[in-house]
Amino acid sequence: MDSIKQAVELARAADVHHPGTLSGPPLAADGSLHSSAESQHNEVRLRADHLEANRIVAYGTSGKNGRYYDMLRTQVLQEMDKKSWQFLAVTSPTAGCGKTVTACNLALSISRLPERSVLLVDLDLRRPAVGKYLGISGNGAVLNVLEGRTPLSSAVVQASVGPNRMLVLPGSVSSNSSEWMASQTMGALLQTIKRDFRSRIVIFDLPPLLLGDDVISILPRIDATLLVAGVGSTSVSDIKECQKHLQRTPVVRVVVNKVTETGGPYYGYY
Numbered sequence: 001m002d003s004i005k006q007a008v009e010l011a012r013a014a015d016v017h018h019p020g021t022l023s024g025p026p027l028a029a030d031g032s033l034h035s036s037a038e039s040q041h042n043e044v045r046l047r048a049d050h051l052e053a054n055r056i057v058a059y060g061t062s063g064k065n066g067r068y069y070d071m072l073r074t075q076v077l078q079e080m081d082k083k084s085w086q087f088l089a090v091t092s093p094t095a096g097c098g099k100t101v102t103a104c105n106l107a108l109s110i111s112r113l114p115e116r117s118v119l120l121v122d123l124d125l126r127r128p129a130v131g132k133y134l135g136i137s138g139n140g141a142v143l144n145v146l147e148g149r150t151p152l153s154s155a156v157v158q159a160s161v162g163p164n165r166m167l168v169l170p171g172s173v174s175s176n177s178s179e180w181m182a183s184q185t186m187g188a189l190l191q192t193i194k195r196d197f198r199s200r201i202v203i204f205d206l207p208p209l210l211l212g213d214d215v216i217s218i219l220p221r222i223d224a225t226l227l228v229a230g231v232g233s234t235s236v237s238d239i240k241e242c243q244k245h246l247q248r249t250p251v252v253r254v255v256v257n258k259v260t261e262t263g264g265p266y267y268g269y270y
């Protein structure tokens with residue numbers, strides 16, 4: 001009888017830790033994932049032609065569009081440094097505004113600064129695209145880490161282009177995106193990233209803010225947000241709706257993406 005009672009209690013405890021059907025790895029005593037600090041990451045050399053074909057242009061110093069991302073980088077870093085912030089989320093009201101393109105370009109632009117290092121994390125479990133745009137196959141992607149199949153250090157890839165390097169945690173699709181984002185395991189993953197990559201700026205490519213509760217769940221753990229609005233796809237009421245959700249997380253910049261050449265620069269920001 002005692003053993004049945006014990007099993008029920010254990011099952012209840014498991015429910016609290018892993019809501020729904022999610023099953024994460026056992027956590028360390030401090031609530032983080034077991035993981036070794038920055039170490040042996042798989043290395044991938046990024047191809048310039050692949051990057052260009054996917055509008056990823058900030059890997060080198062040449063080119064007008066790359067320079068816009070360098071300006072954005074400097075402004076974002078100035079804001080983050082003032083407050084000693086480490087975690088930056090990139091989101092948008094709806095899909096297709098250019099979050100992933102912006103996140104990848106910003107990360108590459110930061111990686112070119114000699115005294116800076118960056119980790120780009122794809123946390124869009126609905127439509128992950130960081131790996132596709134950078135040309136990194138999804139070996140050991142984020143879901144493997146959340147489900148305890150791969151340690152964080154093995155899932156993180158070192159991506160290099162020319163002399164510059166950045167770390168990338170590629171994404172993966174999950175039909176339980178909303179539940180994962182709200183889970184204790186996700187909290188543990190973010191805590192582990194903070195501990196193991198504390199010298200790096202961490203950029204999270206997130207799903208759209210208004211298409212579910214994924215982003216709202218994770219915002220309390222994020223230091224600052226970059227909101228990407230797409231010309232032609234984002235309305236003023238979308239932005240106002242986003243502002244309501246972003247009251248407690250500072251918005252460092254609003255990028256107005258997809259501005260046409262005739263109407264001004266490739267993209268603008270405010």
Ligand SMILES: Nc1ncnc2c1ncn2[C@@H]1O[C@H](COP(=O)(O)OP(=O)(O)O)[C@@H](O)[C@H]1O
Pocket residue numbers: 054055092094095096097098099100101102129257258259266267
């Ligand atoms: N500044 C831009 N000008 C033109 N097309 C863009 C621009 N930024 C992104 N795109 C294109 O828009 C589409 C959606 O971009 P993506 O970054 O995947 O959006 P999101 O991550 O917000 O869904 C992609 O085909 C991308 O190449």
Ligand SMILES: [Mg+2]
Pocket residue numbers: 099100101124127128129205
């Ligand atoms: Mg995307």
